[in-house]
Amino acid sequence: MTVAPKRDPLAFGSIDEVADALRRAGHRVTTPTRTVLEALFASGEPVSAEQIADGLDGQLPTLELTSVYRNLERLEQLGVVSHVHVTHGAGLYALARDGDREYLVCERCGRLTSVEPAELDPIRDAISDQFGYHVRFSHFPLHGHCADCAKTLEREPS
């Protein structure tokens, strides 16, 4: 029911910069911590805790899932990481560097489209004017059908 706090996200350009920030905040930087960060820096798109624990399919050392969750939690508190909920299924984690990314999700094919937050500003404003809500699409993205699936569904309904 609460929203992740934010630091200056542009400050974290490398694993070592994050490591310094962690230590400054009284945390310790362990091997699992570094591996989680390597996974996040290596992966272009949001990944599940399980994918990280699996070393992104063997590219990195495997980790205890518990330890992945605990590291992600710490990193999220620091403002380095954020997670997003895509349909049902596990949450997906990504670096929060360039500000919160916002997403569109296709409920039919699973496609995840990342958009610049600014592109959604007019929509946020319209909702704010109409309902008073300040919405964001970074934690619970917009869900629907992508253009391809919408076209398919016109032909073959249901």
Added chain:
Amino acid sequence: MTVAPKRDPLAFGSIDEVADALRRAGHRVTTPTRTVLEALFASGEPVSAEQIADGLDGQLPTLELTSVYRNLERLEQLGVVSHVHVTHGAGLYALARDGDREYLVCERCGRLTSVEPAELDPIRDAISDQFGYHVRFSHFPLHGHCADCAKTLEREPS
């Protein structure tokens, strides 16, 4: 990854009408089936499977949680029921009668605001024009901060 099919939702104005539709579709109408429907007809807002199993706090007979889920699934396939995901936590179920209701959710206080689908048409259209996505807010609602919480957070950030 699929979206619930739709029948004419206005056809279901009473438990008996739903019961007839169930039987026409080859299903059977049991005591748990009727109690689930009573709960849905009685409750003004979306409720969790557990609330239904608890008889809406004693107003109705209690049910096996398993049976509630199985009945909700059948009813959802029939187009009588739909469920919505509100922040983390259990899904909430409601009658789908007047078409899919769409929602705004406050991630801070949990408030669930139901809106007329037509009110969101301009927003849907804007997103469709800009990204090609056909979004809906009935399954995964808009999440953010309600006016009150937004005001509070301006004063006391974090």
Added chain:
DNA sequence: TTTTTTGCAAAACCTTTGCAGTTGG
């Protein structure tokens, strides 16, 4: 009577927690 549904138990899935032992600073 036949087929669906129930009831109960168990499992699946994602995430969190407890605790003794290890390790970073």
Added chain:
DNA sequence: CCAACTGCAAAGGTTTTGCAAAAAA
């Protein structure tokens, strides 16, 4: 050295599944 973290096991919350017994049509 000591607080923080790991590893492993266990539990928590939500939803699904298996199967014998009960009940609807």
